[in-house]
Amino acid sequence: MSEYSVVGKSVPRVDALDKVTGAAQYGADVHRPGMLYGKIVRSKHPHAYIRGIDTSEAEKLPGVRAIVTQADVKTGRSVFATDKVLYVGEPIAAVAATDPDIAEEAAELVKIDYEELPVVQDVLEAIKPSTPRLHNDDTKDGPARRVIKARLKKLSDDESQDHSAEIEELTAKFESLEDEVYYNISAETHTEAGDVEKGFAESDIVVEDTYVVPRVHQTYMEPHVSIAEADSSGKVTVWASTQGPFAIRSGVAGTLGIPLTQINVIPTTMGGGFGGRFGVALTHVPAVLLSQKTGRPVRVQMTREEEFVDGRPAPGCVIKLKTGATNDGRILARQALAFWDSGSVSGASIGSTIRVRGVYKIPNLKVDAYGVYTNKSGTTAYRAPGTPQVAYAGESQLDEIARKIGMDGVEFRLKNMREEGDQIPAGAKEPKVGYKETLKAVADAAGWWNREKGPNQGWGVAIGDWTNGCGPGGIYISVHEDGSVRIFHGSIDITGTDTAIAQIVAEVLTVPYEQVTITRGDTDSAPYATGSGGSVVTFTMGNTAKLAAEDTCQRILALAAERLNTSADNLELKDGKVSVLVQDPPRSISLGELAAYSLSTTGGPIVGKGSFARKPSTPALAAQIAKVEVDPETGNVRVLKMVSSQDVGFAINPMAVEGQIEGGTVQGYAWAMMEEMQYDEKGNVNPGFVDYRVPTSADLPTVQSVIVEVPAPNGPFGAKGVGEPPITPTLATMANAVVDAIGVRITELPIKPEKVIDALKQNGK
Amino acid sequence: MNKHPVSLTVNGDQYDLLIEPRKTLLATLRDTIGLTGSKEGCSTGDCGACTVIIDGKAITSCLMLAVSANGKEITTIEGLSSNGHLHPLQQGFIEKGGYQCGFCTPGFIMASKAYLDEIPNPTEAELRHALGGNICRCTGYTKIIEAVMSAAEAMRNA
Incomplete structure (x- = not known):
């Protein structure tokens, strides 16, 4: 019996009536008197010089009230492309008209003169010297060159001895590593703990693989929308469907040079965000510019197609991963080299590469990560940004090792998990956590210990960790x-x-x-x-x-x-x-x-x-077990059972917490099995729900959620943040279940039926 | 563009309108009549957020032109509760936590109503299949299915 009377209870939500009667006011439900409708003019080419922008035809269309371009941005901050476009969908101008259909017509009448450039969409291609540069000719060194460079610096700084022979040798080696001269690099991070070379040498088994995770869209159901109203005094009001009204205020203020006190952001009910709804570039800034120019309220609303071409999705990632362990199941070393697909601007998630260490006592760790420019829209956060990608690689590889040494996947993980006081690789000491409790809870609930499987069936387990922000x-x-x-x-x-x-x-x-x-x-x-x-x-x-x-x-x-x-x-x-x-x-x-x-x-x-202000948060674990059945004729993978446990600290509203676990798990399932933003030399080729499939109720069984409560010392009543952790393990959970069913590992997500068929053929079935 | 006379009965109220032929029923409901409960999630009939009921059938109103709906009786989410009483589906979504952001909820409720009016006692598998035209990105569907199943029971017992 709980000692509390209100917290810990599944009371109905405070907004229940509005949400089930259609009364809740989302962004596009805001209507202002005299409102105009904005439409963005977008690049039709993934990489091209702009040789001219001609708005004259569009201006003549009855009902058009204003067209804005970069020339209207007094601060000079980049809002619209001017001389070069870097992806299909990049904003070049915006139109305001008295009717949304007129605005759309006018946007199509804006003539852009392009000079097309070669396109690069693949990260491993983009880093090569032969590929087109998006921004400049700068280069970065790969991991081996970095190591040599550091050694060379040390040697040349040491004047006590003559190192010229070694310096000469290392310099030659450095120069010979030509494929480690990376182009189009947007960002890099490097972390090291212990000595991975020593760790691999001491390992009985070393597994090395390359994992490919696609770029996926958050696919919040409400497309981006903004209504801006600038009055004659210069005061700007923005109705925004956003995760962060105060971030929108400062973002609009900074971009357009408006004092904070002159901007009021009125948040509307929000139709999902998952990390993708913090920025001001997509609709808020264009709406304000159009309102300032016309003196009228302006609504800018993206279509679903615009969401796909100019949203800010989660980056895809190529991860080269190597893990060493002993035959009795101790992980000794792990090394990762990750290339994140940033798109046209430096973006999100690269900082999470370190999470490839998981919650394990890995004494030797080396992580090198690079963000890479490609001719796609920029990226941003998506639910535990970066972690599902690297957890997929890390947990897949652990599964491989467990199979090779003949150890149970849950036992193997439990054996290596950190506990309170353990050293976090390249981190601090572990606080009190519920890692083992959470994994055991899912194993018990799923019937892992006495699991059975029929033909073409398989079981998979994986975990993922995350720490809530503050x-x-x-x-x-x-x-x-x-x-x-x-x-x-x-x-x-x-x-x-x-x-x-x-x-x-x-x-x-x-x-x-x-x-x-x-x-x-x-x-x-x-x-x-x-x-x-x-x-x-x-x-x-x-x-x-x-x-x-x-x-x-x-x-x-x-x-x-x-x-x-x-x-x-x-x-x-x-x-x-x-x-x-x-x-x-x-x-x-x-x-x-x-x-x-x-x-x-x-x-x-x-x-x-x-x-x-802030207090330290406590890490949380999500652990999942899936049972699947593969149809060897069609390659279709059906989920028979999906159990998802999570340490939530304390569930203030258990029903809402379950909803987070279930929803996050299904998003992870979709990333593993269905979703992939696909690109060719003409840009994104699947900008809609027919070709970019997200799961429906028909695709999945009930997700069984298991709440584990190991209180967080600084959380209210012990609560931890619960939204993000449940997506982190699922990519690997599904991949591991499919391996168990078909005997072949598919290392490139999503695991679509055609890949399963290919894998089965490869396995002689 | 020339406008056409369109007469719609929405939630029992009659509207005599002049509408451009390119305007969808969804745009007309939302922008002309001001009933914004039906949502625009994709404009291509794939997400189901705009679902309304016409002549007992669930219709994605983003795919129907307003002129095609001339003379029809339309029920939207705003017309579902009666005399201040929530419909069992609305009650079910509240009690089972069948929504999070809530953007897809009106569409799910209307699609479920059209389905349950025809098939009052579905299995879970049948219901999951029947609601396959509606996308929810928050809940993972578990609580939506629970909500509709519990509403179906309440409707059968009513």
Whole structure:
């Protein structure tokens, strides 16, 4: 039995009625009087010089009110392409018209004169000297050249001895490593712990493979949209469907040189983000520019096709991975070389390459990662950015080793998992975590220990780790004379975080959940709140809510002490009323009575506030087991069972937490089996749901979620962020299950039926 | 562009409109009539977020021109609850946590209603197949299926 009365319960969400009746107002549901409709003019070529932009025909179309290009961006910050385009879909101009169809027609009438350039879409091609450069001729050194370079520097700095012979030898070797001169590099990271060469030498078994993970789209169901309204005083209002209204405010301010105080971002209900809805470039900035130019409200709404060509998806990745272990199942060394497909700009996820270490005691680790420019749109975060890609490689390779040494996959992982106090490779000491509990929980729930399989069936296990982010937030609470409690804040709820906040406040103030309401402010009215990404909200805003409720509680007790003529420490807040602890006969006052009383005192209304910056988070594990059946005729892989466990610290709303686990698992399943943004020399070739398949209810069975609770010391009531972890293992879970079924490992995702057929042929079946 | 007279009955209310022939029923519902509960997720009939019910059938309103809907009776998500009472499907989605961001929810509820009105007692597998025209990106479908199954039971017992 829980010691709590509101947290830990699956109460219905605070926004339930709006969401099931169609009343919730999403971005495109905002309609302003006199509103115009914007449309972006996009590049039709993946790589080309722009020799001219002619807007004259478009301007003549009745109903067109304005066309903006880079010339309209007074700050000079890059909003539209001017002399060169780097991908199909890149914005070149934007049109505003009185009707969305007229805007679309006008956008097509803008004539762009292109001079086409050679195109590069593959990361391993893009790094070669022979390929077209997107930005410049700069080069970076590969891992072996870096090692030699460092050694050379050391030798030449050492004046105590003559190293000229070695220097000459190393220099020759350095120069001979021509294929390690990388072009089109957007970013690089390098991490090392221990000595991998020594670790591999001591290993009984070393496995090396290259894993390829495709670029996938977050595919939030609501396409990007923005409504901007610039008034004659220069004040700009932006209705934004976004994960971070305050990030939109600063982004628009910075891009267009508008003072923060002159921008108000009004967040709408948001139709999914998964990391992809923080930026201002796609719709917000063009909408503001068009509104400033026309003096009218302007809505810019992307189509699904535009989402695919100019969204900011998750990067694909090529990972060369090598792992060494002993025959008794101890992992000794791991080395990774990753190339991330950044697209046209330096992008997200490369920093997560280090997560290829997993939650294992790997004493020797070396990770080299490069971001690579290609002729595609830029990338951004997607649910645990970067981790599903590297966890797929890492957990696939562990599966290979377990098979080769004949050890059970769960036992092998348990044997190598870190516990509290263990050294994290290239990191600090491990805090108290629930890694083993979480893996054991999924194994037990899935029936792993006495699993059976029929012909063409297979079982797969994998894990993934993630640590929720943290950021600043503020919350106000007021108590009203009917006893109701109102929360005011500025963070975005996607998945039920408002409900968690309301539950926390109700718990602390000992009132029924139904008595608590919550209001979201805009950036003019609400205190700052960190963006809703990085599994951050329940941790950050939950802590903030708890602080605000405790502050409110102090105010309540002080008022009650005055009213009941006793001291605050002789009072207790329980069941929504304040009672005198030591008093005969017992006396008490309800929150409503107290709130009414507060209006007639010099103290005034009951208001509490919470303000929170950051506290260390605790890592969380997700562990999954899948059972699949492969149809050898069609190559189709059917999931028979999918069990997903996660250490959530403490589930403030178990139903909402299960929803996160189920949803993340299915997104991971889709990445493993179905989704892939495909490109050729003409750009993205599958910009729609017919060719870019996402799962429907028909593709999957019920996902069984298993909640594990190892409390986080700094989380509200022990809660950890829960949104991101469940996607991290699934790519490998599925890949490992397919290997178990067909006996061949497919190292290039997604595992589409044709690849399964090829693999079966390769295996002589 | 020339406009055509279009007469629609939406959630019991009659609208006599002048509509360009290129406007979809979805655009007309949302922008002209102001019923924004039906959502635009793809504009190609693939995601089901715009699903409404016409003559008892679930229709992706982004694929139907407003002029083609002339004279039809249309039910949207806004017309589902009656006399302040939620429909069992709406109740089911709340109780089972069948939504997260909620953008696909109106489409799922309308598609489920059209289906359950015809097949009141489906198996889970049948239901999963029947709702294959609607995409949800948040829930992984487990709780949506639970919500619709529980609503089906409530509707049978009503």
